[in-house]
Every structure is written in structure tokens, then in C-alpha cells.
Amino acid sequence: MLLSRYFIKNFNYLRIHGGSGEIMDPQEIMKTYKEKVEEYLREFFQNKRKELEHWSSREACEVLEEYTLRGGKRIRAILMILGYKLFGGDDEEIIKAASSLELIQSYLLIHDDIMDESELRRGKATVHKIYEDFHLHRGYGGNPQRFGENMGIVLGDLANAYAIEILSSSDFSPERKIKAIEKLNEIIEYTGYGQIIDIYSSMVDNFSEEDLLLLHKYKTARYTIEGPLVMGSILAGYTGEGVEKFAIPVGVAFQLQDDILGLFGSEEKLGKPVTSDLAEGKKTLLIIKALERGNKEQRREILSALGNPAVTMEQLERIREIVKNTGSLQYSMELAEKLVNEGKNALKDLHVKNEDIKKVLLYLADYMIRRNY
Amino acid sequence: MLLSRYFIKNFNYLRIHGGSGEIMDPQEIMKTYKEKVEEYLREFFQNKRKELEHWSSREACEVLEEYTLRGGKRIRAILMILGYKLFGGDDEEIIKAASSLELIQSYLLIHDDIMDESELRRGKATVHKIYEDFHLHRGYGGNPQRFGENMGIVLGDLANAYAIEILSSSDFSPERKIKAIEKLNEIIEYTGYGQIIDIYSSMVDNFSEEDLLLLHKYKTARYTIEGPLVMGSILAGYTGEGVEKFAIPVGVAFQLQDDILGLFGSEEKLGKPVTSDLAEGKKTLLIIKALERGNKEQRREILSALGNPAVTMEQLERIREIVKNTGSLQYSMELAEKLVNEGKNALKDLHVKNEDIKKVLLYLADYMIRRNY
Numbered sequence: 001m002l003l004s005r006y007f008i009k010n011f012n013y014l015r016i017h018g019g020s021g022e023i024m025d026p027q028e029i030m031k032t033y034k035e036k037v038e039e040y041l042r043e044f045f046q047n048k049r050k051e052l053e054h055w056s057s058r059e060a061c062e063v064l065e066e067y068t069l070r071g072g073k074r075i076r077a078i079l080m081i082l083g084y085k086l087f088g089g090d091d092e093e094i095i096k097a098a099s100s101l102e103l104i105q106s107y108l109l110i111h112d113d114i115m116d117e118s119e120l121r122r123g124k125a126t127v128h129k130i131y132e133d134f135h136l137h138r139g140y141g142g143n144p145q146r147f148g149e150n151m152g153i154v155l156g157d158l159a160n161a162y163a164i165e166i167l168s169s170s171d172f173s174p175e176r177k178i179k180a181i182e183k184l185n186e187i188i189e190y191t192g193y194g195q196i197i198d199i200y201s202s203m204v205d206n207f208s209e210e211d212l213l214l215l216h217k218y219k220t221a222r223y224t225i226e227g228p229l230v231m232g233s234i235l236a237g238y239t240g241e242g243v244e245k246f247a248i249p250v251g252v253a254f255q256l257q258d259d260i261l262g263l264f265g266s267e268e269k270l271g272k273p274v275t276s277d278l279a280e281g282k283k284t285l286l287i288i289k290a291l292e293r294g295n296k297e298q299r300r301e302i303l304s305a306l307g308n309p310a311v312t313m314e315q316l317e318r319i320r321e322i323v324k325n326t327g328s329l330q331y332s333m334e335l336a337e338k339l340v341n342e343g344k345n346a347l348k349d350l351h352v353k354n355e356d357i358k359k360v361l362l363y364l365a366d367y368m369i370r371r372n373y
Numbered sequence: 374m375l376l377s378r379y380f381i382k383n384f385n386y387l388r389i390h391g392g393s394g395e396i397m398d399p400q401e402i403m404k405t406y407k408e409k410v411e412e413y414l415r416e417f418f419q420n421k422r423k424e425l426e427h428w429s430s431r432e433a434c435e436v437l438e439e440y441t442l443r444g445g446k447r448i449r450a451i452l453m454i455l456g457y458k459l460f461g462g463d464d465e466e467i468i469k470a471a472s473s474l475e476l477i478q479s480y481l482l483i484h485d486d487i488m489d490e491s492e493l494r495r496g497k498a499t500v501h502k503i504y505e506d507f508h509l510h511r512g513y514g515g516n517p518q519r520f521g522e523n524m525g526i527v528l529g530d531l532a533n534a535y536a537i538e539i540l541s542s543s544d545f546s547p548e549r550k551i552k553a554i555e556k557l558n559e560i561i562e563y564t565g566y567g568q569i570i571d572i573y574s575s576m577v578d579n580f581s582e583e584d585l586l587l588l589h590k591y592k593t594a595r596y597t598i599e600g601p602l603v604m605g606s607i608l609a610g611y612t613g614e615g616v617e618k619f620a621i622p623v624g625v626a627f628q629l630q631d632d633i634l635g636l637f638g639s640e641e642k643l644g645k646p647v648t649s650d651l652a653e654g655k656k657t658l659l660i661i662k663a664l665e666r667g668n669k670e671q672r673r674e675i676l677s678a679l680g681n682p683a684v685t686m687e688q689l690e691r692i693r694e695i696v697k698n699t700g701s702l703q704y705s706m707e708l709a710e711k712l713v714n715e716g717k718n719a720l721k722d723l724h725v726k727n728e729d730i731k732k733v734l735l736y737l738a739d740y741m742i743r744r745n746y
Binding site: 052054056057114117142147150151153156158162164168173175181186188192195197202203204 | 425426427429430433484487488490513514515519520522523524526527528529530531533534535537538541542546547548550551554555558559561562565566568569570572573575576577584587
């Protein structure tokens with residue numbers, strides 16, 4: 001969510017403050033790609049529905065279509081397109097191939113929604129809740145919640161199959177497609193490991209900085225930034241090598257900044273209560289370092305707030321002070337800055353075919369740790 | 374399970390009653406393939422564990438290895454190898470590629486176990502139960518069942534990623550691999566639709582013969598027989614065309630015979646109570662036709678037994694009579710016979726490269742409706 005908002009604002013900034021003029025109006029490009037991706041997805045679902053024989057298959061397909069198209073900024077698809085252009089790709093078929101990532105996103109979100117027992121996603125019912133409602137309204141026998149979750153598991157799996165279908169049937173050479181599928185598969189695998197670390201994070205006492213950085217690497221840096229960029233570059237005929245040296249550190253830095261804003265931001269800019277991260281018990285690097293460096297009293301203060309749904313603004317203020325006084329805030333900020341510089345230097349050294357796209361990515365990297373929302 | 378037992382016995386029969394002698398000892402071949410597939414899977418898991426950075430990833434990998442290797446007859450992998458040999462394939466790399474299907478099987482079974490709330494699979498704890506036990510023994514906070522199911526969802530997804538990794542990294546040409554992945558993806562997709570029909574089957578009143586035949590086509594014929602054979606043939610350089618004309622009708626016939634045995638078999642040969650199918654409320658073709666053709670009294674008799682966990686042997690006997698007297702048994706048997714003949718004729722007309730394998734498949738087809746266990 002934050003990443004999306006960031007993209008929009010950032011591209012706006014680029015356009016106003018001196019991007020490459022009419023050729024490279026990033027906001028316009030983003031908007032165009034987003035629309036094209038959604039147009040392709042609509043077309044895909046329309047054709048898919050037609051080939052299905054059973055009403056329950058068509059119903060599942062319609063639920064997936066609505067869920068996938070009800071919103072979302074298409075960040076992963078757009079980054080895959082940028083990765084493709086960065087290495088000189090210029091075929092419109094990339095729109096189709098990149099759309100697969102939005103179905104992967106549906107796949108993972110549908111399963112996440114079940115795990116988190118979330119009732120809403122983008123302001124509407126989650127897939128398992130949609131089916132739970134079907135159950136209740138149609139008067140089926142058995143347990144509505146079990147039925148809803150079972151259908152959610154199957155529909156998530158279906159979204160994954162749709163994604164692979166789209167990517168493998170796109171009009172690129174089999175060599176490039178196999179490599180892109182291998183990369184996609186790898187990021188799905190590592191998102192799984194990240195999800196496991198995430199599930200464990202709130203349950204184990206010794207959740208460390210190392211654990212946290214792996215979690216950010218798997219769930220944010222690889223899945224959202226590196227994977228899409230590399231997949232695009234592979235389809236453009238590049239090996240993908242070197243892209244990770246930019247994308248991984250920048251992706252981790254992005255998540256560190258996200259966690260800083262989660263504790264020090266304002267409700268207005270965050271779009272959620274500033275106490276949310278604390279109430280959810282999120283073990284961010286800020287918290288981990290403060291616990292490590294704080295004295296007994298400070299540790300007690302933090303632990304009494306962490307995972308406490310009734311955490312107060314006064315507690316939040318005291319924890320902000322502890323995070324500052326122990327040097328934990330400084331530590332996170334310096335690490336984010338270091339990672340962004342590392343990523344930028346790697347990208348500068350990378351030989352690409354489209355320097356305009358490189359500039360956009362360098363700008364994005366800087367913005368990662370400058371933004372305040 | 375029945376399919377596996379069938380294979381072993383059948384191949385035994387072939388060997389004794391005149392297969393093609395020392396070259397084609399089917400039981401020996403089956404055993405060899407099974408061992409090779411398991412050997413590859415063990416090697417895969419060993420290498421995978423080594424590349425994982427976090428203890429929780431390694432733990433997940435170990436749980437998947439134990440679950441995948443604790444048993445199973447490797448029917449799908451073996452059929453994929455047979456499909457490959459049928460069209461002249463002779464590279465040992467097919468062992469690796471075919472092993473992917475056993476991880477797909479783990480993927481679907483792990484998710485199925487959650488949906489069915491099963492505690493045991495092949496005599497040991499299901500994946501979600503293994504993690505539920507971890508939760509209880511390690512004293513984690515929160516809900517152990519939720520934790521177990523969440524981990525089950527993620528580990529199923531991981532098994533799917535492992536399967537695609539194995540297939541896409543096998544040493545076949547990218548052209549053939551892309552086609553094999555497309556086919557694999559298609560059967561996973563249709564297994565999903567089959568699962569949805571299955572979930573609905575016990576919940577809707579108007580579950581029809583047409584619904585049931587689609588369910589058998591998706592969940593048994595395509596997933597277990599047609600898909601593996603076609604994937605193998607694709608990797609051997611064949612288009613796969615025509616194989617489905619054999620595999621789909623034979624696969625559906627297999628399931629029809631399975632349902633007949635489920636109602637008319639003996640506990641000894643079935644390996645489960647003969648009342649199981651009735652108690653589970655399974656809407657087989659036998660039940661659907663008997664409900665359609667029976668009078669009011671007969672319908673009442675069936676409906677009072679269907680889905681009744683306390684169904685008696687006396688009720689079972691009365692329902693067997695109804696199924697016979699209404700001609701419903703005859704209807705299922707004739708349909709199975711018709712489908713098998715349809716499949717055999719299609720296979721006879723098919724130009725293949727290995728006639729010995731064709732004979733094995735023709736024999737298998739006949740056996741589908743002759744077996745009594």
C-alpha cells in the first residue's frame with residue numbers, strides 16, 4: 001500500500017522537477033501500464049469463463065476476477081515491465097506476461113487473508129468471506145467458516161495456476177519463458193519462507209535482527225522488487241544478473257523506512273492509527289535493537305506495549321523516546337541509508353540499454369529513505 | 374490407494390500370464406521406477422535443505438520431505454515415465470521430471486488434509502497436525518489449530534513451488550518443458566475445479582450425473598491418468614494428441630468401478646468398512662441413478678442412509694437391492710464398459726513408438742472394469 005502511494009507521488013515529483021520531459025513522464029507511463037495490465041486481465045477472465053463447463057468453476061472464476069480487479073496499483077506488474085524496458089525490451093507482449101504477477105498477488109493475498117482471518121481486502125469481503133456468505137445465504141449444511149476457508153484455499157491455488165498459464169502462454173521464446181518461470185517460482189518459494197518467519201516472529205522470544213532482515217529480504221525485497229525486475233529483464237534477453245545487487249538492498253531499505261514511519265509517522269500520513277504496529281506486536285528492527293540495548297526498565301516498557309491492542313498514545317510516546325535514546329532509530333536509519341547507497345552504486349555500474357529507466361530506478365532508490373509517508 | 378493396489382496386482386498378473394518376458398516384467402519396472410523417483414526426491418530434499426538460510430525454512434523442508442517420502446505408490450510419476458517411453462523417450466532425466474508430480478501430489482494432499490480436517494495421512498500426522506503439535510509442545514501463544522492450518526497452507530504452496538522447480542530445471546529442451554508445464558498447470562487447474570464440485574456435491578440437492586462425470590474427469594481421469602501420460606509424451610517429443618482419447622474415458626471408468634466396489638465390495642478387499650461411502654454421503658453414479666429411478670419409498674431409504682455416520686449393514690443391504698432393482702448398477706457397469714472400449718479403440722489407433730508399453734496400457738484399461746478390489 002505504502003509502496004503504491006510512494007510510486008504515484010514520486011513519479012509526480014519526477015515529472016514536475018525535471019524528468020526527461022514528454023518522453024519520460026513517469027506518472028503517465030505508470031497509469032498507462034496499470035490500465036493495460038487491467039485490460040489484459042479483464043480479457044483473460046472473459047475468455048477463461050467461456051471455456052469452463054461447470055457453474056461452480058465459472059462462479060470461482062468470477063470471484064477471482066472481481067477480487068483481482070477490485071483495486072491495487074499493479075506495482076509488481078509495472079516493475080516487471082520496467083525491468084523489461086531497462087534492457088531494451090519493446091514488445092507489447094510484456095503486458096500479458098507481467099499481468100501474471102497480479103494473479104500471483106491474488107494467490108498469496110487470498111491465502112494470507114485466510115491465515116490472518118481478515119474479513120476485508122481493499123474495502124470488500126475477502127474470498128473466504130464471500131464463500132462463507134454464499135453458504136449462509138444458500139442455506140447449505142455444515143460449517144460456513146470451514147466451507148469459506150476451503151474454497152479460499154482452492155481459489156488461491158487456482159489464481160496461481162492462472163498466473164503460470166498466462167506467463168507460459170505469452171509470446172516469448174521458450175528459453176526466456178522457462179527462465180522467467182524459474183525466477184517466478186523462486187520468489188514464490190522465498191515468499192513462503194518469509195511467511196513462515198513472519199508467522200513465527202510473534203511467537204518466539206529470540207527473534208533477531210538477522211531473522212528480521214531475512215524476512216524483509218524474502219517478503220518485500222525479492223517478491224515485490226527484485227523478482228519482478230529480474231523477470232522483466234530475462235524476457236528482454238538479459239541474464240538478470242546484477243539486478244539483485246540493486247533491488248535487494250533497496251527493497252530491504254524500503255521496508256526499514258516503512259517500519260520507521262510505522263512508529264514515528266503521523267496518523268494522517270500513515271492512513272492508520274500510529275499505534276497499529278505496536279498493537280499488532282510487530283517486531284521491527286527498531287523494537288529489536290531497543291530491546292537489545294535498553295535497560296531492564298526500558299525493556300519492560302516496550303514488552304508491555306508490544307502486542308497489546310489497548311496500547312495508549314502515552315505508551316507510544318515513551319517507546320519513541322526509548323527507540324531514540326538507545327540509538328535504535330539511528331541504527332535503522334543508517335542501515336537503510338547504507339543499503340540504498342549500496343543498491344544505487346550497483347545499479348550505476350550495471351550496463352543497461354535504457355538510461356532513462358535507470359534514472360527512474362535511481363530516483364526511486366533515493367526516495368525510499370527520504371519519504372515521510 | 375485402490376489404483377496403486379490395482380497396479381501392483383495387475384503387473385504381477387501380466388508377468389505371470391504372458392507379458393513380453395524378461396524385457397517387460399512390469400512389476401519389476403514399476404518397482405524400479407518407484408525406487409528411482411524416491412531416490413531422486415531424497416536427493417532433491419537434501420540439496421534443498423543445504424541452500425536454506427533460516428531454521429524455519431529448513432524445518433519446513435524437512436516436514437515436506439518426511440510427508441512426501443513416508444509412502445505412496447508414485448503412480449503419477451510412473452505413468453509419466455510410461456507416457457515418455459510410449460513415444461520412444463529413453464533418457465534417464467525423465468525420472469527427475471516425473472518426480473515433480475509426487476510433489477504436486479503432496480501439495481494437493483496437504484491442502485486436502487486441511488479441508489477435510491484429516492489428522493492422519495498414510496498412518497502418520499498430516500502437515501497441519503504436525504505443526505499443531507509443534508505449537509503445543511513448544512508452548513507458543515495463540516491458537517494451535519490456526520497455526521497448524523496456516524503452516525499447512527504455506528507448506529502446500531511450497532511443495533507446488535518445488536514441483537515446478539524440478540520440472541523446469543530438468544534437462545529437456547525449453548520447448549518441451551514449457552509445453553509440459555502448461556499441461557501440468559492445466560491439470561492442477563482442473564483438479565481445483567473438481568475439488569470445488571466435490572465440495573458442493575454433498576451440499577446441493579440437484580447434484581446430477583453430468584456433475585459427477587465432470588468431477589471424475591477432473592479429479593481422477595485428468596489428474597491421475599491423462600495428465601501424467603501426456604506430460605511424459607510431450608517430453609518425448611510427441612504432441613500429446615490422442616492420448617486423452619484413451620486416458621479420459623479409461624480414467625472415468627476406473628472411478629465408476631471404484632464406486633461400484635465401494636458399495637458392493639467386501640470389507641476385506643476394500644480395506645475399509647463397506648458402509649464408508651454411504652456414511653460419507655458420497656453421491657456416486659449408483660446413488661444418483663437409483664434416486665432418479667426409484668419410487669418414493671426407495672428414495673427415502675437411500676436418503677436416510679446417505680451421510681448418516683451410523684448407517685447399518687441392514688440399510689446397506691436394502692440399498693444394494695434398490696441399486697440393483699432400479700437398473701442403476703447395470704447402468705454404471707455398462708457405462709464403464711463402454712468407456713473402456715472407447716479408450717482402448719482410441720489407443721489401438723494411436724501410432725506409438727513402443728508397442729510393449731501400449732500393450733501394458735491396453736491391459737490396464739481392461740483391468741479397470743474387471744478388478745474386484
